[in-house]
Amino acid sequence: MKKIAKRLQGLHSKIEKGKIYDLDSATTLIKTLASAKFDETVEIAIRLGVDPRHADQMIRGAVVLPYGTGKKIRVAVFAKDIKADEAKNAGADIVGDEDLVTSIKNGELNFDMVIATPDMMAMVGKVGKILGPKGLMPNPKTGTVTMDVATAVNNAKSGQINFRVDKKGNIHAPLGKASFESDKIKANLIELIKSINKLKPASTKGKYIRRTSISLTMSPSLEIDSQELVDIK
Template sequence: MNKLNKRLKKIYNKFDKNMFYNFEDAINILKKNKISNFIESVDIAINLNTYKNKIKYNINNFLVLPYNIKKKKKIVVFAKGKDAITAKENGANFVGMENLLELIKKNKIKYDVVIATPDTIKLIKVLGPILGPKGLMPNYKLDTVTNNIKDSIKNIQNGKINYKNDKNGIIHTTIGKINFENYKLKKNLKYLILNIKKQNYNLNKNTFFKKITLSTTMGVGINIIISDLL
């Protein structure tokens, strides 16, 4: 057994992995048993009941958390005219049309986010096989196809996160860093849950949230009491 597994085993011995804890107790367990030398992310796994009448509904949205993790991202914007000028003025790293398309096709630039104005969609459709698998294809729902370039860039720079459920109905995302104060992490999580509830599609409110698990990048997963957060 390697050192990491031994450390994790010691942590598991300090709490009941089958028990459900309130948020404060759960986050304190994670903080007291930190095992890495870097500032870990605090991650959340939210297991949803996304079925109604045997039909599966997918949750897919974005938000900017109240206490966000600002991480500098390289932003590509497909735009022309005034929109292109706005993109450059607000910090986009790469702005253009056909020339930018070729740079992406030839893998000449590195980027984290791609934004496009609606009038450029036909142009960038050919990038589907490149951007799609990376989850970077511009999307109206995620505010990356927009006429409001300024706000879209601002949200990204302010730590916007995208979230969606996987095939098992689980949303995996990050709500902060382990060095955040507890109340900030809890407020971020409650804000995320509220945002998810708005995408409920009239699913059964009493059984929509099946299970919520809190963890850190290198730590263990702890089940938390759902009613403590709703």
């Protein structure tokens, strides 16, 4: 426990207490907080001024990060006939229909994202109670229910992330790895913020992005100037 305390104490000493960092400073400093024996994930937490209880304020979407997440994404696709072939040719890891339903019911979830053609959604619904709680249910808003399965698979493999506001108005998402150069972390962050800003509901009152912080898997967080993020278009 003493080693953990000393490690955290050392990390906290690099952060100015109460300071709100600009984007450049935050994405540069965050790299210096890497202390684990593995390549930690850079994570962002955003508090939005929305009320998710209202359907028009349920912020949900997807974005392809320009430099990816640093993680190899395994993609499963519900498709048949020519669309199944397109998915396989695009690099999908698993492609199926009834057989995929059976494997999921048997607890085989060897994938990170699920894509489906619209005609397969009734079949996907059979395992909705399994996929839903894990955030794997395909949705048109995230581009994972589509006839263009090749593009969807390519996007997933290229670093697409899906984001959704939780019950308290927060969005959590990965921005890459600690080993990424700071300008790449910044570029990924800006691309995510652009997507979130585009989804701002007309009914929102007050400040849209209220508080934002970034951290590593095992580090303290840095607060970023939210006004700077609101201005990103």
